[in-house]
Amino acid sequence: MLVPVDVLGGQSVPRTVVDAFASVPVTLLAYREIPDQIATSHARDQYGDRARAELEELRSVFEDAGCVDVSTRLVFTHDRLKTFERVAVDEDCHAVLMLNPAPKLESVLVAIRGDVNLEYIADLLGTLLTGTDLEVTFFRVIGDESDRDAADELVETAADELEAADVDRDRIHAQVTLEGSPTQAILAAAAEHDMLVLGESRPSIRRFIFRDRAKTLARGTVDPVLVIRGEYLEDGEDGEEHGNEGAEADESDENGG
Incomplete structure (x- = not known):
């Protein structure tokens, strides 16, 4: 992380x-x-x-x-x-943590946008939750009632994947909400939790974390925001040179930094 x-x-x-x-x-x-x-x-x-x-x-x-x-x-x-x-x-x-104050950390809201990263997200969450008592809510926003059945299936699948990663089922919850603005719905739900988790989409980590909806979410919540990177992200996939930042001074420690 x-x-x-x-x-x-x-x-x-x-x-x-x-x-x-x-x-x-x-x-x-x-x-x-x-x-x-x-x-x-x-x-x-x-x-x-x-x-x-x-x-x-x-x-x-x-x-x-x-x-x-x-x-x-x-x-x-x-x-x-x-x-x-x-x-x-x-x-x-595998993930980037955007810091905000966290006076308590008891519950995590995981905003689900689609099923592309469900197994990956669940696997990483399972690792992160090791040794904690954190509760997790998988959250899906829909714009039309006709989408509810598919959304219910999606969040339940996410819950099943996390349970398969050795997290007790009684710590896992699923929620689907009908809302015209996904961003506002996620922010409202995040206010009832202590951390917000987002899954990354193509094509680049920067585009997802710091632009558009995710940027708004990171700024709008007072909780820490954990963005899980997609395992498909590869160097240069979006045509940018990740290793060449131009004017930057960088040093690492002796332990793999």
């Missing part, structure tokens, strides 16, 4: 999130977005030591919580969104 953190901006990872995801490998991405007129090398020279100290402190929090596989990246960049995409691909991260 990729966890981008603006360490120099005072952002931190809620302890509830640290504890919930201690069972999965984590890449902590300490980043700082800087104006175009400032060279990344200059920013690194000026702020690098402070950022590294903050990053190491955050890493120790994850390790103290029992996370045995924590790698780190430190990036000064002119485009944080491209950086998130590149690092997620470079590190083969």
